[in-house]
Amino acid sequence: MNITHYIINDVxxxxxxxxxxxxxxxFNELTYTHIPISxxxxxxxxxxxxxxxxxxxxxPLTEYEYSLETFFVRETDNWLDVLETFTNNNTNLMPVLSTxxxxxxxxxxxxxxxxxxxxxxxxxxxxxxxxxxKGLKDYAFSELCQxxxxxxxRLLGAFVSNIDNDxxxxxxxxxxLGLNEIIQTFRRYSYKVVSTHQEDVFLKNLKERxxxxxxYLNI
Numbered sequence: 498m499n500i501t502h503y504i505i506n507d508v509x510x511x512x513x514x515x516x517x518x519x520x521x522x523x524f525n526e527l528t529y530t531h532i533p534i535s536x537x538x539x540x541x542x543x544x545x546x547x548x549x550x551x552x553x554x555x556x557p558l559t560e561y562e563y564s565l566e567t568f569f570v571r572e573t574d575n576w577l578d579v580l581e582t583f584t585n586n587n588t589n590l591m592p593v594l595s596t597x598x599x600x601x602x603x604x605x606x607x608x609x610x611x612x613x614x615x616x617x618x619x620x621x622x623x624x625x626x627x628x629x630x631k632g633l634k635d636y637a638f639s640e641l642c643q644x645x646x647x648x649x650x651r652l653l654g655a656f657v658s659n660i661d662n663d664x665x666x667x668x669x670x671x672x673x674l675g676l677n678e679i680i681q682t683f684r685r686y687s688y689k690v691v692s693t694h695q696e697d698v699f700l701k702n703l704k705e706r707x708x709x710x711x712x713y714l715n716i
Contacts, residue, residue, distance in 0.1 A: 510535045517561075544558065589608070
C-alpha cells in the first residue's frame with residue numbers, strides 16, 4: 498500500500514491559536530476523533546474531541562497546548578505500521594508527515610486503511626482460517642510454513658493473534674486443499690488446534706467414539 502494515494506485534505510489543519518468554541522463547532526460537523534494542529538505552520542500534534550468538550554469556549558487552544566497528542570505516520574510508512582499507529586492511539590484520523598522535512602501533507606482515514614486490508618489476499622482469497630496455539634518460545638513461522646506446504650497447502654497469511662501466559666495463538670489462512678492433513682500435522686508437531694473445522698477427521702472420530710460410549714452407558 499502506497500499511503501500517499503490515500504492522503505486527503507478535506508479538513509484543514511487548525512492553528513493552536515484557534516478559539517475552543519471554533520474547534521467545538523468544527524467537531525460538530527465532523528465524525529473524526531481528532532483534528533491536526535499547527536503552530537507557526539509546523540505540525541504540533543492532534544487535539545481530541547473529548548478534550549475539547551471539556552475546555553472553556555472563550556479561550557484559545559494555546560491555553561491547553563499540553564493536551565495535544567503527537568501521533569503521526571510518515572509518507573513512506575507501510576500500511577501495517579499505519580494500522581498499528583491508528584490502533585495504539587485510538588483514533589480514526591492519522592496525520593501524515595513528509596519523511597525528510599516533517600511537513601504536514603494531510604491525513605488518512607481509518608476506513609481507507611481497513612478497506613485496503615479487506616482487499617488483501619489474506620482477507621479476499623478463498624481459504625480456511627486455522628487457529629493454533631503453542632508455547633511462545635516453541636513455535637516458529639518457518640515450521641508453520643513447512644507444515645502447510647509439506648501437505649500441498651497454500652499459505653495465504655499468518656499472524657500472532659494473541660499471547661497469554663507464554664502461550665502464543667497464531668491465526669493462519671490457507672487454501673482448502675489438504676486441510677485435514679494440515680490440521681493433523683499441526684497436532685503431531687504439538688500445536689493445539691483451537692479452531693473448529695468440518696474437515697477435521699480427528700474431532701469427528703472423537704465425537705463418534707463419545708456418542709458410542711454414551712449409547713453404551715445408557716443401555
